[in-house]
Amino acid sequence: MIEIDAKLLRNQSAVFLCGETVEVFITISNHSLPEHKISQSNVDAMEHLAWASVQINGYCKTQQVKNIQNIQQTLPKTSLNIHENSILSTEPKILFCDLRLANGESRTYYYREQIPPNSPPTFKGIDIKYYYKVTVATQRVGSRVQLLQVPIRVLPLLQIEDKIELPAPCDELTNEELSPTNPFLENDRKVVSKVEIALENLQMITARRRPNFYVITNRRGRVGRFCLFKPSYKLGEDIVGTLDFSCRIVKSVQLSVTLQCEEIMLTKASKSPVTDKDAKAPIGKITNFTKHHEICIGLLQTQMILPIPLHVTPSFTTDLVEVRWRLHFQFVTTTNEELMTFDGPVDSNWGAPKEIEIETMIWNLPINLHSTNPTQIFQPQIIN
Known part of the structure; x- marks a missing residue:
């Protein structure tokens, strides 16, 4: 028996902003037979998997079916893009091909993918619903494709304009910045992502x-x-x-x-x-x-x-x-x-009208x- 475990690297939260990177650890284990029933031949307890891939899928449920069909035409045609309500599908990444696992053996793979910045957020409304899942697909030799879907929540990103980094004025330059630079050394200046800038502007x-x-x-x-x-x-x-x-x-x-x-x-x-x-x-x-x-x-x-x-x-x-x-x-x-x-005496009580x-x-x-x-x-x- 093959068991697939998917665990988000951000284990305290399955919530991401548009434009953030989703990181997942995927573990594939073979639990075919108990240890006391393993035969002398390792081939009897071997499991053979043909391939496995991972991608992020976005779905939309609404009564306006025509609009969804128009959006669906722009999606990449992949083997996992089979849902009729799909509005977003990242390119699938292959984890392995032709994997053989003995009984009790397991393999762990690392997957990372960026959520498109212009994606609609997760929303559960009355007339429309948006939701996202990380889809893990694998196929055993001679069997059908099996899917494991990990639900994630996506929040909208605050729209910002690209900022150009301007040089500092001469009076603010330090001695270290005025010293000659070595072109063979790496630049220690930290690259700030759009997500970090958006969080700062949001704050x-x-x-x-x-x-x-x-x-x-x-x-x-x-x-x-x-x-x-x-x-x-x-x-x-x-x-x-x-x-x-x-x-x-x-x-x-x-x-x-x-x-x-x-x-x-x-x-x-x-x-x-x-x-x-x-x-x-x-x-x-x-x-x-x-x-x-x-x-x-x-x-x-x-x-x-x-x-x-x-x-x-x-x-x-x-x-x-x-x-x-x-x-x-x-x-x-x-x-x-x-x-x-009330204008009456202080020690008297006021009665509200019926x-x-x-x-x-x-x-x-x-x-x-x-x-x-x-x-x-x-x-x-x-x-x-």
Whole structure:
């Protein structure tokens, strides 16, 4: 019996950014017979494998079959590109040819491949799904091809422009840099990859605090003022904001804030959102995540904290779908005079009215959600 073990070199996380390199250790072992049943001839316990190859495959499941077929025409025609939903397929790398393993013998191979930078991220939506797998294929002589697929998660990479390294000014040059250089020695200057530059820019963008104030009003007047401390966030961060009701004209009874993901399907021809003929607004499927709910009938100020889950997909756009993130506010307001500030004695109790007239106000605030460092997401993968 042949056993194939695949273990990612990044054993604490099976999450990668677009453009990163996936590294896998593949071990092939022969467990044909127990040791006490091995015959004197080694040929009886030998396993003969014709070949084995590895590649990364990307898949897409959606109702728009025609668009997938058009994308599929640009894929390389390989022996492992047999799935009808394939949208990405790297060139297969051959691990071995004509391998013979005795009982108890094993061989370990090392595989590395870069994920294409422009690949769509892993996304499990309502109308469309993107997912990736590292496919190990092998064939025993006289048998059919067997596949082992290791699922991985791919996050979108922050789009950056290529930066040209400029020479340092003369006043900043050190004595070491001014000394004559030896052309026969290797240059010790570290080469920075695009992934490292993107992570640095991501850290700068999400760490920048720029408070934005929004005055919330309805047809009766001002409801309050909302402050969002920064517009861009990473996976795993907390969205923190404050609500000020001291400037209100309309009284709020309660409020709720929900972190929502909006999935908008796009048309292939114009790459524009599918719109409703009557409302002429993008038709998107909404998925709710974390929620903050609070009774604010007697509050002048309050705050909300919404944690961003690590398992969600940041904002991205492809030819088929556009994924956006927003904060969905719901204010329950009233104009009942009995809910005004109590002017009675301090030692007396205030009784709320049994019935009040209310109105529900809805407000959506778009936010920017980016990826995070993949090593900070714990998602181990060991496939046998």
